[in-house]
Amino acid sequence: MATPDPHAPTAGDTHATTEAEHGSGGLPQFEFQHWAGQIAWLLILFAILYVLMSRVFTPRLRRVLDEREGTIAGALEQARKVQEEANAQAAQAKADLADARASAQRMAAEARAKASAQAQARQAAEDAKLAERMAEAETRIRASRDAAMTHVSEIASDTASAIVEKLTGAAPKASDLNAALAAAKQGAR
Incomplete structure (x- = not known):
């Protein structure tokens, strides 16, 4: 019969053998013998990540x-320029309207002076012509002002749409844009 080896592990000693192979039986990263290597790798990885960042x-x-930031600033500057241009066009339209009214009033005064010197029938015909000219002048002025204001609304709508689309990445709905422009017009009055 063979004698059993006193140093051979028995069935109950396998856990003890595993602990002996792996150290204290806990996690290897908590053992002091591994800390130097872990700290070295930590420093190396930190340096690599720091350089990459x-x-x-x-x-x-x-x-x-x-x-x-540059794109947003450019869009805002363009919107300011368009607004200034629209204000300049509105001021020019007001000046043209005032000039046209002054011109129409001057023409009316001349026509009345002329008409008073002529016969009653001639005076009625001249007054009718003068009224027609004033209506045409007012219509032209109104049409010019409306055309200018239409362009201002289109420019404001296009600019607002471009800004909203640039900032949010999605084009605004036409109804939302029109409502916002209408609210801005009411606030400006």
């Missing part, structure tokens, strides 16, 4: 943010 990712993000 500072040299690659952060400059790219900064470029994107600066480009976005």
